[in-house]
Amino acid sequence: MLSYGQSAFAIALALVASMLxxxxLNRFWPVENRKIINDVNAWQMGVLGTTYGVILGFMLFTVWNDFRAAEMDVALETASLINVHRLAVGLPSSQKEIMQKLTVQYADAAVHQEWPAMQTQRENHSGxxxxxxxxxxxxxxxxxxxGQVSSLDxxxxxxxxLSERRRLREEQHENSLPAVLWVLLIVGGIATVVxxxxxxxxxxxxxxxQVLALTFVVSVTLAAIADLARPFEGAVAVAPTPLQRALVIMQQSAPQ
Structure with missing residues (x-):
């Protein structure tokens, strides 16, 4: 996904293109001649703009919900990991130490290996x-x-x-908007601005x-959709903050 600088460049490019x-048009098709078709063109633009605006708003709402769901799943994955770490106290001594060390290793692998890999579209299964x-x-x-039977259950x-939340995180990282939707969004945006x-x-x-304002709104919204559609990549991404906090907590209580 694009960084803030790359997104800003793409938006600026769209603004310049629309102004050009x-x-x-003003040079080769005088305003006086275009005013003749305003009645028809304005009506068609109203229908097109309304339809495209609904599609754009719905897509932004959808990817934002998916982004929030990804954040929630990371928080729940962290909560499950902390539960495993704490419940390990009820296991026999040898298994308790092994399990608590493994929970620390899991959080460390997720934060320092899996997250950097996800941000660059690479696979990493260390966790x-x-x-x-x-x-x-x-x-x-x-x-x-x-008591050990209860703890084991x-x-x-x-x-x-924990396994379920991890699987959901992997699916959210791999999923992306279908190409046909990107074609609809981009072509629809170009048609509306033109x-x-x-x-x-x-x-x-x-x-x-007016053209500048419309182009700005469309291009910024498309940039936001592109970023939110891949929740673990780009300028706006789900951070491993819950796992980082859990790592500190578990390191303090885990056997050395």
Missing amino acids: LVAL GIVLQQMWQTLTSTQAETP HMTSAMSN SSCLLGNDKRWLHYG
């Missing part, structure tokens, strides 16, 4: 390897007292939640301002 188009070791430790644990539930350029207006400065 208006200038070319998954640690998770597999956690499952192996859990399934090999033999409960000897009723709660650990199994917490581990299942339609506004075709209007004839005796006050040229006002026409330039």
Whole structure:
């Protein structure tokens, strides 16, 4: 995904392109001639602009909801990991130490290896390897007292939640908007801006301002959709802050 600088450059490029188009139209197709078709063109632009605005708003709402869901899933993944770390206290001594060390390793791998990889569209399964070791430790644990049996049951539930949230994070990282939707958004945006350029207006400065405002809104919204559609990449991304805090907490309580 684009950085803030790259997004700003793309928006500026769209603004310049729209201004050049208006200038070319004013030069080769005089305003007096374009005013003749204003009645028809304005009506068509109204329908096109309304339709495109609904599509654009719906897409922005959808990707924002998905972005918030990704943030929530990371928080829930962290909560499950902390639960595993704390519930390990009820296991036999040897399994307790192993499990608590593995939870610290999982958080460390997620923060320092998986997150940088996700931000650059690379795969990294270091956390998954640690998770597999956690499952192996859990399934090999033999409960000897009723308290250990209870802890083992709660650990199994917490581990299942952790695995589920991790799977959702991996899916959210891999998912992207279908190409057909990007074609619709980009072509629709170009058609809407070009339609506004075709209007004839005796006050040229006002026409330039209207086209500039429309282009700015469309281009900024498209940039926002592009960034939010990949929640773990780009300038606006889900941060590993919950896992970072959990790592500090677990490191303080884990056996050395």
